[in-house]
Amino acid sequence: xxxxxxxxxxxxxxxxxxxxxxxxxxxxxxxxxxxxxxxxxxxxxxxxxxxxxxxxxxxxxxxxxxxxxxxxxxxxxxxxxxxxxxxxxxxxxxxxxxxxxxxxxxxxxxxxxxxxxxxxxxxxxxxxxxxxxxxxxxxxxxxxxxxxxxxxxxxxxxxxxxxxxxxxxxxxxxxxxxxxxxxxxxxxxxxxxxxxxxxxxxxxxxxxxxxxxxxxxxxxxxx
Amino acid sequence: xxxxxxxxxxxxxxxxxxxxxxxxxxxxxxxxxxxxxxxxxxxxxxxxxxxxxxxxxxxxxxxxxxxxxxxxxxxxxxxxxxxxxxxxxxxxxxxxxxxxxxxxxxxxxxxxxxxxxxxxxxxxxxxxxxxxxxxxxxxxxxxxxxxxxxxxxxxxxxxxxxxxxxxxxxxxxxxxxxxxxxxxxxxxxxxxxxxxxxxxxxxxxxxxxxxxxxxxxxxxxxx
Numbered sequence: 001x002x003x004x005x006x007x008x009x010x011x012x013x014x015x016x017x018x019x020x021x022x023x024x025x026x027x028x029x030x031x032x033x034x035x036x037x038x039x040x041x042x043x044x045x046x047x048x049x050x051x052x053x054x055x056x057x058x059x060x061x062x063x064x065x066x067x068x069x070x071x072x073x074x075x076x077x078x079x080x081x082x083x084x085x086x087x088x089x090x091x092x093x094x095x096x097x098x099x100x101x102x103x104x105x106x107x108x109x110x111x112x113x114x115x116x117x118x119x120x121x122x123x124x125x126x127x128x129x130x131x132x133x134x135x136x137x138x139x140x141x142x143x144x145x146x147x148x149x150x151x152x153x154x155x156x157x158x159x160x161x162x163x164x165x166x167x168x169x170x171x172x173x174x175x176x177x178x179x180x181x182x183x184x185x186x187x188x189x190x191x192x193x194x195x196x197x198x199x200x201x202x203x204x205x206x207x208x209x210x211x212x213x214x215x216x217x218x219x220x221x222x223x
Numbered sequence: 224x225x226x227x228x229x230x231x232x233x234x235x236x237x238x239x240x241x242x243x244x245x246x247x248x249x250x251x252x253x254x255x256x257x258x259x260x261x262x263x264x265x266x267x268x269x270x271x272x273x274x275x276x277x278x279x280x281x282x283x284x285x286x287x288x289x290x291x292x293x294x295x296x297x298x299x300x301x302x303x304x305x306x307x308x309x310x311x312x313x314x315x316x317x318x319x320x321x322x323x324x325x326x327x328x329x330x331x332x333x334x335x336x337x338x339x340x341x342x343x344x345x346x347x348x349x350x351x352x353x354x355x356x357x358x359x360x361x362x363x364x365x366x367x368x369x370x371x372x373x374x375x376x377x378x379x380x381x382x383x384x385x386x387x388x389x390x391x392x393x394x395x396x397x398x399x400x401x402x403x404x405x406x407x408x409x410x411x412x413x414x415x416x417x418x419x420x421x422x423x424x425x426x427x428x429x430x431x432x433x434x435x436x437x438x439x440x441x442x443x444x445x446x
Contacts, residue, residue, distance in 0.1 A: 063286040070333035095329035102325040106318035110293035135368040142361040
């Protein structure tokens with residue numbers, strides 16, 4: 001059975017990607033990253049999602065991106081915006097997807113995976129540069145020069161099956177595959193129990209996605 | 224003053240690179256990575272080297288590569304070879320330089336650096352794929368698609384000034400720039416005080432480098 005590492009944040013997008021990879025017959029090695037994010041409830045959500053969707057394993061890698069700062073998601077002194085902003089917002093975490101994909105590459109080499117699945121999306125998103133198809137293509141090229149496994153004849157593919165989908169298309173696809181979105185946490189300011197703020201960009205894109213898809217929003221919002 | 228992030232392991236190569244970057248007028252933000260390596264004495268060496276060579280700052284980023292395993296440097300159950308081996312040796316750490324450069328990229332974005340310096344070397348080395356010029360060129364291309372800073376018009380360069388040098392050329396160059404190699408630790412099995420085993424690949428390349436350069440070897444070997 002062919003193996004894949006699936007980056008799983010615990011949010012809506014990556015849960016959908018895990019369901020897609022499973023449906024395509026991959027043995028899924030789910031990987032979450034504890035990078036010092038303020039919304040740590042997403043890590044609990046990732047564990048629930050991995051179990052519910054039958055991942056072969058679920059691992060959490062720790063990396064301290066807080067040591068660098070520069071983002072509302074890793075620096076408690078920087079507030080998460082509660083309204084849309086111009087340009088790339090302060091929730092952008094410097095080089096986050098480069099770091100995540102690098103860790104996934106390490107994991108992929110050890111478990112002998114032929115693909116890394118990412119929930120990167122470049123449609124209903126915050127404009128983060130490391131979610132764009134050209135970034136992902138450049139990472140795939142890098143990855144095939146980077147590892148012993150690749151240079152010994154086992155190339156690796158970076159799969160981003162939802163990169164060009166709208167949020168509505170994503171939730172429809174996931175629902176058709178049996179994803180229980182009540183298990184997922186997207187909110188940047190989710191509390192310890194995973195209840196969402198309803199105001200941040202992540203909440204906004206998520207809510208609009210369910211509305212556009214004509215589906216009930218299963219998100220638990222704080223009172 | 225233009226700024227650079229300099230990856231500093233505490234070994235001979237990266238100490239030389241820090242001296243080169245400083246001599247070229249860069250303000251050097253030295254970055255070491257605590258990745259669960261067995262030769263943790265190199266982190267102390269990195270701090271000494273950063274101070275001795277006048278780095279603007281020295282930071283240690285933590286990332287747990289031991290969670291993946293697959294290398295003698297992160298898995299205590301795998302022995303470090305004490306004789307040369309065929310092919311890429313078991314001291315290879317999956318995706319290590321991809322992870323290190325990704326962390327350097329995060330740091331570079333926050334401190335507004337225009338370059339990342341790495342001590343990668345593809346001459347007197349162990350054949351690690353992520354030390355080759357084509358890997359480094361692919362990373363530079365990726366980096367310029369990855370960050371907010373790059374897409375907003377501030378490109379970043381990956382500088383590998385010793386990538387094509389022999390070990391003898393490296394130590395001659397460093398000595399000319401005033402590097403005190405007694406401060407550095409290269410050995411994969413260095414003890415807590417930084418004393419070297421004298422038998423691993425890292426010790427062998429280092430010793431042969433000093434010999435070929437006709438310079439005294441300042442390494443402290445264990446009795």
